[in-house]
Every structure is written in C-alpha cells, then in structure tokens.
Amino acid sequence: MTFSPQDKSQFCRQALAHWPVAQQDLFERWARGPSAPPGHGCVHHAIERQAALAPDATAAVCQGQRISYAQLDRQANRLAMRLIEQGVKRGDTVALFVERSIPMLVGLLAVMKVGAAYVPQDARIVPPMQLAMVLEALSSRLILTLSPLLERLPETHASQCLCLDEFLAEVPWIAQDNQPVCAAVDPDDLCFVLFTSGTTGRPNGVRVSHRNLCNILLTEPGRMGMAPGRTVGQILNIGFDMAAWEILGCLAHGATLMIRGKHIAPMAAQCDVLIATPSILATLESRQCPLLKVVAVAGEPCPQGLADHWAGHCDFYNGCGPTETTIVNTLHRHVPGTLLTIGQPTPNNTVYVLDAQGQACALGEIGEMWAGGAGVTAGYLGNPELTAQRYRPDPFIGAGALMFRTRDLGRWTRDGQLEHLGRVDDQVKVRGFRVELDAVSATLEARTDCTRAVTLKLDDRHLVAFVSPAGVDIDACRRHCEQRLAYYCVPSRIYALDQLPLTSRGKVDKALLLQWARQRQAVKETGDA
Known part of the structure; x- marks a missing residue:
C-alpha cells in the first residue's frame, strides 16, 4: 500500500476535522511512514534473483556445512516438484517442523515456490500436543521435518512426513539439473503462518503474505545493511516471527546466513548483522563481536542502558510491532544518551495513538497504539471471529484498509518519535x-x-x-x-x-x-x- 496526495487530504479532512490544521499536519507526518516500493512482490523471487546474480556465493553456513545460492535454488526447485507430486498446491498451509539447519532453508523456500505457506515450529522444544493442534488447522497433511525429530512429532495417521535431510541426500547437491518451478504466486498469497499462544489455550495462526513481508525486508531500514559479502546471524527460534527477518531478509539480499549451533556467542562473533531480542543481546559481549555493523532488537522492551551500550559499538535499531503487523512496524536508530524510543512507522505503514473511543489522542497524550498500512496481515487462520475483533477498518486511510489493535500503550514525543509505555492487558x-x-x-x-x-x-x-x-x-x-x-x-x-x-x-x-x-x-x- 502506498499513500497518494488524495489519500492524505481525505485522511485529515475526515478523521481529524476537529483539530487545528497545524495539529493535523503533525499527526499526518508522524503517523505515516514514507512511501517506498519494495522492489519485489514475492520473497522467493528476490532470493531467486540473488541466485542468478551470484550462483556460487555462499547462502548459508551451519556447523561446517555450506550451501551456495545456486545449490539452494536447485534443491528448493527439486523439492517443490516433489511437493506438487504429493498434492501440495497454491494456497495450502504446510507444516515445517524442524530445527535450525540448511535443510530448513530448502524446505521453506520450496514451499514458497509452490505458492503455499510454510508453518514453522521448532520440533525440538514444542510439545507434541501443541504440534498436533497446529496440524489440525492446516490444509496440507504433509509434514516437512528432519529424521532425528520424527520421534518428537505427534502420532497421527492422517499426516505423512518428508524428511528434508534424507531428501537432500538423494541427489548430490551439484549433480542435479535446475528445473525452475513455474507456479503462479501473487504478492497477496500467504508466505508463512506464524502461530502465537491464544486466550483459549489453542494457538492462533497469523497469516502473513508476501506483500506484508517484502514491505519490511526489502525497504529501509528493515533491510538492516544486509548485502552480498556480509554475514547475518540466525539465532532465533524458527517459530518466532523475527526469525523470518533473519533468514529471508538475509537470503533476499544475497548475504550469508550464519546458522548457530547450541551456543550463540561464537557465531555472533563472526557476524556483520544481528537481529535479536534484548534478553539475548544482553548475554553477548560487544568486545567479542568486532565485526558487527548493525544490530536490531524487538520482541520485548529494551533497557536504555543496553541500547546505549550497543549503539556506541555499531548501528543499533530498536523496533516494535506484533506478529499481526509483520515482525515490526516501527524502527528507531538509537543515539547513545538520548531517549530510547521505538521510532516512527516503517515505509508504507502507519501507527495511530487512539483513546478508548477510537479517536486520535492529542499529541503527547498516552493512548493505545493501532497499526495500519502494508504490514497489516490477513488475520487469523480459520478464525474469522477473532480476526473481526482485532482488525478494524482504518478511518484514517479508508478505501477498505484495515488497522490492528496492538494492545500497546504509547505516546508521541515532541520530535515525532513513539514512546512505548507497556501493555493494556494480560x-x-x-x-x-x-x-x-x-x-x-x-x-x-x-x-x-x-x-x-x-x-x-x-x-x-x-x-x-x-x-x-x-x-x-x-x-x-x-x-x-x-x-x-x-x-x-x-x-x-x-x-x-x-x-x-x-x-x-x-x-x-x-x-x-x-x-x-x-x-x-x-x-x-x-x-x-
């Protein structure tokens, strides 16, 4: 979604008519991120482009194993054909019950090439009962997994497993021909479904489209300095939405993904770019990470001292945003000694601070943050009632656009930055x-x-x-x-x-x-x- 001048005039005239013009101008300027085209409509198209530009470049390294962009693309194409043979089709949701590994990358890329959405869960640590509940919500009965994890999967006769490690061992990585998959995929097709805990004890699956994801990964500052020749850490649980930022952001920009083993610090010491939660970052020593050029944190409030320390070591970004608005919808490059905020809306996104009646709060007043724009996802998988509760028509953009209730409290600072002030619920x-x-x-x-x-x-x-x-x-x-x-x-x-x-x-x-x-x-x- 982009914002035209006509949209902006309608935005002020209808939603903020009770405000002085000067206040309307400030609200509009602060609430809207810049308009910027992502460059690609589908994530896997950006990855395929990198494979064509530099086929021999290293796509990922994991515990001594390496895969090039050409090998990754070939193996994903081969797997995509196998998925089609097994009945996976465009629009399906496919379980990806794995652990951090190179086969994991082949699996998620192949699912996207078919036009389906991968559903990630770390099968090492997620209880089988929870995996079973996730499976119940999916359209495909196929489970992509790894052979050592088979005993961790729920017992279900309706599902069938394809072990990615065994599949990759069938044909030498360099020997097979590359036969591109020509499935039609639209930017509004789902890229992945991310399950979060639900109020009823059952997980809720957030439907994230290619358009949603490209909007944060392929624009500034969301690309986080990822580029050919740079290394990006893969430290997060694949079931966490920020893992898509690490993995797909890295591959879409031609960088090298450094997939960690049991310990984070040795891998972090080799990285140029790191995306983490503040709790994880606090376990690392900046002096032991001399290569780091860009660090981003999100997922929980960041302590001021932690931000000041790392901002003195490299470019440090503090972000915020629920899964329903695609990883983060605000980012702020922090300067040591200044007030730590979550910044401003990322490109093509909006953030509004509203009162209990849904009216815009006066600038500087505390209210609840609602998020709109291109990052707003398609709602919850198989749960239209919950979708209708949490996604509402956006009165500031109109034209059928939706905004999401984040349940986060915030306010605008005097210079147009968003200050995060906690949660409004449990x-x-x-x-x-x-x-x-x-x-x-x-x-x-x-x-x-x-x-x-x-x-x-x-x-x-x-x-x-x-x-x-x-x-x-x-x-x-x-x-x-x-x-x-x-x-x-x-x-x-x-x-x-x-x-x-x-x-x-x-x-x-x-x-x-x-x-x-x-x-x-x-x-x-x-x-x-």
Missing part, C-alpha cells in the same frame, strides 16, 4: 515470545485438583503461577504445563495457596501476589549467594 512478552497469561492459567485450571489459577510475569524470562487449594500437586501441575504449552509458557515457580487474595472489588489481588513472589525470589537469591 498479554506479555517472556524471552521475546508473546504469552497470554490467561491461557497458562486456563491450562492449570484444566486439572481436576486445581479450582483457581493466576499466572503473572515475574521478569522478562520467568512466569510465576498461583493455584488453589493448597493441596494441589505442584509437580503434577508443572508436568501438565510442560506437556501442553511451549517451554516459554511454563511457569518457573508454582505456589499453592488455600485461597487467592482478593481486592476490595472482589478480584484477585495480582499486585499482592506479585510482590510476594518477588520477595520470595529475592530471599532465594540471597540464600544462594
């Missing part, structure tokens, strides 16, 4: 992943011996849960969560109480519980010391 970020606290509590309450449960965020890496009555089996509760939830959703501490404390209004006193949990944590840390 959806939190833990280790960079979105977690619905109510979904964790509902999982605990599903046990017959647990009548009430409350889950709280203890810090950026840990959840704490309280259950009642006092006789609840804590160890059984933890196992129950581990079997049904992603690892980052499992509470680090579970406490059983006879009754949960209530406020004067009859609601659970979460502030009191959190204070008590933090006191217990402080006592434990003091004892350990």
Whole structure:
C-alpha cells in the first residue's frame, strides 16, 4: 500500500476535522511512514534473483556445512516438484517442523515456490500436543521435518512426513539439473503462518503474505545493511516471527546466513548483522563481536542502558510491532544518551495513538497504539471471529484498509518519535515470545485438583503461577504445563495457596501476589549467594 496526495487530504479532512490544521499536519507526518516500493512482490523471487546474480556465493553456513545460492535454488526447485507430486498446491498451509539447519532453508523456500505457506515450529522444544493442534488447522497433511525429530512429532495417521535431510541426500547437491518451478504466486498469497499462544489455550495462526513481508525486508531500514559479502546471524527460534527477518531478509539480499549451533556467542562473533531480542543481546559481549555493523532488537522492551551500550559499538535499531503487523512496524536508530524510543512507522505503514473511543489522542497524550498500512496481515487462520475483533477498518486511510489493535500503550514525543509505555492487558512478552497469561492459567485450571489459577510475569524470562487449594500437586501441575504449552509458557515457580487474595472489588489481588513472589525470589537469591 502506498499513500497518494488524495489519500492524505481525505485522511485529515475526515478523521481529524476537529483539530487545528497545524495539529493535523503533525499527526499526518508522524503517523505515516514514507512511501517506498519494495522492489519485489514475492520473497522467493528476490532470493531467486540473488541466485542468478551470484550462483556460487555462499547462502548459508551451519556447523561446517555450506550451501551456495545456486545449490539452494536447485534443491528448493527439486523439492517443490516433489511437493506438487504429493498434492501440495497454491494456497495450502504446510507444516515445517524442524530445527535450525540448511535443510530448513530448502524446505521453506520450496514451499514458497509452490505458492503455499510454510508453518514453522521448532520440533525440538514444542510439545507434541501443541504440534498436533497446529496440524489440525492446516490444509496440507504433509509434514516437512528432519529424521532425528520424527520421534518428537505427534502420532497421527492422517499426516505423512518428508524428511528434508534424507531428501537432500538423494541427489548430490551439484549433480542435479535446475528445473525452475513455474507456479503462479501473487504478492497477496500467504508466505508463512506464524502461530502465537491464544486466550483459549489453542494457538492462533497469523497469516502473513508476501506483500506484508517484502514491505519490511526489502525497504529501509528493515533491510538492516544486509548485502552480498556480509554475514547475518540466525539465532532465533524458527517459530518466532523475527526469525523470518533473519533468514529471508538475509537470503533476499544475497548475504550469508550464519546458522548457530547450541551456543550463540561464537557465531555472533563472526557476524556483520544481528537481529535479536534484548534478553539475548544482553548475554553477548560487544568486545567479542568486532565485526558487527548493525544490530536490531524487538520482541520485548529494551533497557536504555543496553541500547546505549550497543549503539556506541555499531548501528543499533530498536523496533516494535506484533506478529499481526509483520515482525515490526516501527524502527528507531538509537543515539547513545538520548531517549530510547521505538521510532516512527516503517515505509508504507502507519501507527495511530487512539483513546478508548477510537479517536486520535492529542499529541503527547498516552493512548493505545493501532497499526495500519502494508504490514497489516490477513488475520487469523480459520478464525474469522477473532480476526473481526482485532482488525478494524482504518478511518484514517479508508478505501477498505484495515488497522490492528496492538494492545500497546504509547505516546508521541515532541520530535515525532513513539514512546512505548507497556501493555493494556494480560498479554506479555517472556524471552521475546508473546504469552497470554490467561491461557497458562486456563491450562492449570484444566486439572481436576486445581479450582483457581493466576499466572503473572515475574521478569522478562520467568512466569510465576498461583493455584488453589493448597493441596494441589505442584509437580503434577508443572508436568501438565510442560506437556501442553511451549517451554516459554511454563511457569518457573508454582505456589499453592488455600485461597487467592482478593481486592476490595472482589478480584484477585495480582499486585499482592506479585510482590510476594518477588520477595520470595529475592530471599532465594540471597540464600544462594
């Protein structure tokens, strides 16, 4: 989506008529990112272009294994033909249950070449029950995986597995001919579906199109300095939306993807570009990463001190945006010593700060951030009701455009930057992943011996849960969560109480519980010391 002068005049006239003209001008200038064409409509077309320009360039390296752009393209074409033979067609959703590896890259590229959408899950750590729930929502019964992970997959007779490592071993990487796949793919076709935790305990699949993804990967500053001759770290879980930024952003720009093994630091020391959560970045030493030129963080609030430190070492970007607006829809290049913000809307995107009635807040006032523009995704897979709840018509753009309710609080600074001020509900970020606290509590309450449960965020890496009555089996509760939830959703501490404390209004006193949990944590840390 691009913004024409006619769009802009309509934007001010209809939505901000009650404001002085000067305020309208500021709102319009700050709320809209620049108009910039991505250059490609489909992500895999950009990757194919890099394979044609530099076929022998290294596309990826993983634990001593290397694949060139020509080899990656050939293998993906060969796999795409196999997918077609097995019934995968344009518009399908295909499970990609893998771990970080070169076969993973071949798998996702082949799915896109067919015109289907890949659905990534890290099968090493996602419980089989959660994988089964994801599979239920997909149109294709085929599972792309790796042979060592077969025992981790859910038992289902309706699905069939294709092991990518075995497929790649069938034909030598250099021996096979390259037969391009000529499937028709449109920019509005889905590229991937990313599942997040849901309020009902079932995951929600966010439908991300090629147009959505190209808009952030192929424009500035989202390209993050990725270019031929540069190395990009691949450190994130493939089930995390920011992993697409690392992987597809790197390959679309002809850089070399450095896929990490168990440890992050040795790989990060070899990279020019790194995309991470603040929690991961905080584990690295800048002096041990002398090659780093560009670092971007998102997924959770970034501490000012961390941003100041890394901004003194390289170009440092702080971003924000839910999966529903395609990875990030704001980015800010931070200058040490200045206020850390999430910046301004990225190209072809918008961000509005609105009050409870959906009206634009006065500039500088705190409100809820709504996101519009080219990054707004197509809603939730198989869930039109939830889509209608969270995606609304955009009154500032009109013409059928939608905006998404982020549930983030923010305000505009005096120089037109967005300041992130927390969440408006019980959806939190833990280790960079979105977690619905109510979904964790509902999982605990599903046990017959647990009548009430409350889950709280203890810090950026840990959840704490309280259950009642006092006789609840804590160890059984933890196992129950581990079997049904992603690892980052499992509470680090579970406490059983006879009754949960209530406020004067009859609601659970979460502030009191959190204070008590933090006191217990402080006592434990003091004892350990």
